[in-house]
Amino acid sequence: MKSGRKSTSTVIRRNRLVAYTFLLPNIIGFLLFILIPVIASFIMSFTSWNGFGVIEFVGLENYKNLIHDTNFRISFINSILFTLISVPITLFLSILIAIALNRGIRFVKVFRTAVFLPYVTATIAVAAVWQLIFNPSMGPINGTLMKFGIDNPPGWLSSPSWALLSVSVVYIWHSVGYYMILFLAGLQNIPDHLYEAAELDGAGPIAKFFNVTLPMLSPVIFFTMIIGVINSFKVFDLIYVLTGGGPGRSTHVLVYDIYNTAFKQFEYGYASSMAYVLFLLILIFSFIQFRGQKKWVNY
Known part of the structure; x- marks a missing residue:
């Protein structure tokens, strides 16, 4: 009975490993090209930066300037x-x-x-x-x-x-x-x-x-x-x-x-x-x- 449970759990773990292996490229792509850039751009929206100099935190200044x-x-x-x-x-x-x-x-x-x-x-x-x-x-x-x-x-x-x-x-x-x-x-x-x-x-x-x-x-x-x-x-x-x-x-x-x-x-x-x-x-x-x-x- 125990051996049967062990074999079942082994199959489940193996299936999960296979599933995660197939999902991993998509997850990595989502993190690198969607989630991380979205979070970074949200943080950047509160800063002033030209891509080269020092990043300056300006708070809501950018959003206020958009109004005018x-x-x-x-x-x-x-x-x-x-x-x-x-x-x-x-x-x-x-x-x-x-x-x-x-x-x-x-x-x-x-x-x-x-x-x-x-x-x-x-x-x-x-x-x-x-x-x-x-x-x-x-x-x-x-x-x-x-x-x-x-x-x-x-x-x-x-x-x-x-x-x-x-x-x-x-x-x-x-x-x-x-x-x-x-x-x-x-x-x-x-x-x-x-x-x-x-x-x-x-x-x-x-x-x-x-x-x-x-x-x-x-x-x-x-x-x-x-x-x-x-x-x-x-x-x-x-x-x-x-x-x-x-x-x-x-x-x-x-x-x-x-x-x-x-x-x-x-x-x-x-x-x-x-x-x-x-x-x-x-x-x-x-x-x-x-x-x-x-x-x-x-x-």
Whole structure:
């Protein structure tokens, strides 16, 4: 009996050792590249340091300076505007495309691949292609507008009035395929008998959409809203390639401002405080969404 218990405990210890061995690389990576940098940047947000000299503790001075920093205020507003533009439109288009592709149309796999392909394409390549599309003199958009009699079409990426909207268009085009896949998975998990019951009650396509499809998709919608808000606040590479934060500061968003402050102005403490304000902003948005989901999400 004892030998049996010993052998069982030996097997358990061996299995645990194997599990920890496989987990160890991921744990080390998490510690080195996520947890330790997060803690270090939080501590650094209370300091003034240019990367070379002596680290000076300044307390809450960095956070106080952010209140009066015009550049930070512009980046803050631009980030919120970018999120309010891109997230609702992305989710709306994703749902429409997912519903269309879920109806069993011909060549559905081809259309799925075509919609999803931009998401898996390198962001730098996407931005480079859209720079050509938005080109004010040789781009196809302005070329088409000129053919329709518009002599002075907008400079999409060079105009302060249009630049943020243009970047939002590229972001939506690049992201919609990812959310479409999530909604498509949600649609395929809706039981057919719910639609059959709705038909027996005399429900048409619109009534079925609002009374069956949307309620059953609400957990997916909630998840995509959370992910969409987080990803939109993190946007950097598109803006870096397309506009460089310009023209003026019309496309300066928080992550781009953090990058400039840290790696061009070498104010690491101040940049860290900006990063934690961004973290707080995302946390507030997520908290509001989690509180509100109790009223409309059906599990």
